[in-house]
Amino acid sequence: MLIATGVTGEGHWTLQGPQAEDKESASNWRRFFKDLKRQGLHGNGVSLAIMDRLSGLESVFRGGFPNAKIQRS
Secondary structure (H helix, E strand, C coil), rough: EEEEEEEECCCCCEEEEEECCCCCCHHHHHHHHHHHHCCCCCHHHHHEECCCCCCCCHHHHHHHHCCCCEEEE
């Protein structure tokens, strides 16, 4: 399951997705981020991503949200 959570400028938590996938691959993450954009999430509204060290995730995220900062856990 791929899920994104967020916090609005007013401090409210949001849940984006979720999307059922059989694995965490770069192609699945790419599709997930494209779907989020189709649902109205705009790249300029994303300022920070906190993610694990999954191989390929950072580069796929940067491709969709190039101005956001990334923090790896």
